[in-house]
Amino acid sequence: MKAVFLEEVGKLSLRDVAKPVPQPDELLVRVEACGICGTDRHLFLGEFPSRPPVTLGHEFAGIVEAVGSSVSAFQAGMRVTGDPNIACGRCAECHRGRVNLCHNLQAIGIHRNGGFAEYVTLPEKQAFALPLTIGPLHGAFCEPLACCLHGVDLAGIQAGSSVIVIGGGVIGLLVVQLARLAGATRVVLVTRSEAKRRLAESLGATATINPSSGDVVDRIVADDGLLPGGADVVFECAGLRETVEQAPLLTARGGTAVILGVLPSDQKVEIEPFDLLFREVGIVTSFLNPFTHRRAAELIASGTITVEPLISRTVGLGEAVDAISSPAAGGEIRTLVVPSL
Ligand code: NAP
Numbered sequence: 001m002k003a004v005f006l007e008e009v010g011k012l013s014l015r016d017v018a019k020p021v022p023q024p025d026e027l028l029v030r031v032e033a034c035g036i037c038g039t040d041r042h043l044f045l046g047e048f049p050s051r052p053p054v055t056l057g058h059e060f061a062g063i064v065e066a067v068g069s070s071v072s073a074f075q076a077g078m079r080v081t082g083d084p085n086i087a088c089g090r091c092a093e094c095h096r097g098r099v100n101l102c103h104n105l106q107a108i109g110i111h112r113n114g115g116f117a118e119y120v121t122l123p124e125k126q127a128f129a130l131p132l133t134i135g136p137l138h139g140a141f142c143e144p145l146a147c148c149l150h151g152v153d154l155a156g157i158q159a160g161s162s163v164i165v166i167g168g169g170v171i172g173l174l175v176v177q178l179a180r181l182a183g184a185t186r187v188v189l190v191t192r193s194e195a196k197r198r199l200a201e202s203l204g205a206t207a208t209i210n211p212s213s214g215d216v217v218d219r220i221v222a223d224d225g226l227l228p229g230g231a232d233v234v235f236e237c238a239g240l241r242e243t244v245e246q247a248p249l250l251t252a253r254g255g256t257a258v259i260l261g262v263l264p265s266d267q268k269v270e271i272e273p274f275d276l277l278f279r280e281v282g283i284v285t286s287f288l289n290p291f292t293h294r295r296a297a298e299l300i301a302s303g304t305i306t307v308e309p310l311i312s313r314t315v316g317l318g319e320a321v322d323a324i325s326s327p328a329a330g331g332e333i334r335t336l337v338v339p340s341l
């Protein structure tokens with residue numbers, strides 16, 4: 001089969017390798033689609049540690065081709081999405097139920113071969129069924145959606161809450177939809193691209209703001225702003241110093257800023273603890289997808305979350321090397337690798 005390998009930092013190649021054989025507790029999955037995430041580009045550049053040579057790709061879904069001898073809940077022909085993050089189940093964090101903080105976390109597509117390939121093996125405990133009736137590419141959005149669900153769970157949105165989402169990439173556009181589902185009545189999305197602002201409005205944002213055309217905090221928080229005093233919950237989904245600094249300033253008294261965006265590891269930001277304390281603004285960080293993948297699969301399976309307009313383009317495995325090693329194209333939301341192309 002064909003698979004895209006990270007050979008070493010800065011070097012990707014398309015290899016012809018033997019089709020993998022599932023272990024007794026694994027499924028062999030024929031990949032239908034696998035999303036190219038910012039993390040794949042960071043892995044390529046060596047900004048996140050990985051274990052090359054390894055096939056990248058952690059946002060995948062596909063059709064079960066074969067099952068190992070001890071697999072009981074899945075059979076050939078079923079569509080599945082994989083939770084790529086494998087916790088050890090034995091460390092102190094796993095025992096506390098904090099599996100995303102597992103000391104021995106292993107990820108499919110980072111530490112073991114992932115979804116930029118015709119086939120991937122998936123432990124049964126990491127697999128979740130999807131109906132055959134949904135769009136064949138939609139399952140690739142379960143993983144990013146599961147990460148967004150964790151952030152939304154941590155945020156404590158109530159019916160009638162107000163929300164600001166900073167960043168209109170795939171994460172921001174999924175969070176906009178989840179915030180509405182969770183009961184937020186006003187959801188303001190901040191992003192530069194006009195096309196993404198229009199899309200956000202069609203997905204449930206009640207207002208959008210272009211950060212390039214004036215001070216974001218003023219235009220939202222001021223007495224005559226969009227949400228005077230700020231929002232009950234602010235989601236930082238851009239991963240920039242400037243936007244992390246904005247998040248607490250956009251949060252109302254007693255509210256919560258949730259940081260989903262990933263900054264470079266040495267980046268520092270300026271936060272004013274006095275302001276946080278006297279307005280009792282909480283800052284929480286949200287990492288990965290602990291126990292949220294099943295709900296993400298349900299939201300995709302039921303069509304409750306719209307993902308079709310988030311697909312910017314599809315590429316075959318032959319074009320994947322180029323797509324992963326180049327920066328995201330302007331306006332790109334998600335590029336999916338579709339091995340059958
Ligand atoms: P993305 O596609 O790069 O989205 C980021 C968006 O931020 C861009 O679409 C960009 O759109 C927008 N942006 C740039 N400058 C901005 C500004 N000044 N104000 C507001 N928006 C601005 O990335 P993504 O896939 O959606 O992921 C978002 C972040 O979440 C990344 O840092 C990613 O690493 C992180 N992430 C975290 C987790 C987790 O578990 N915590 C999981 C997945 C991803 P415009 O140019 O239109 O503004």
Ligand code: ZN
Pocket residue numbers: 087088089090091092093094095101102103104105
């Ligand atoms: Zn563990």
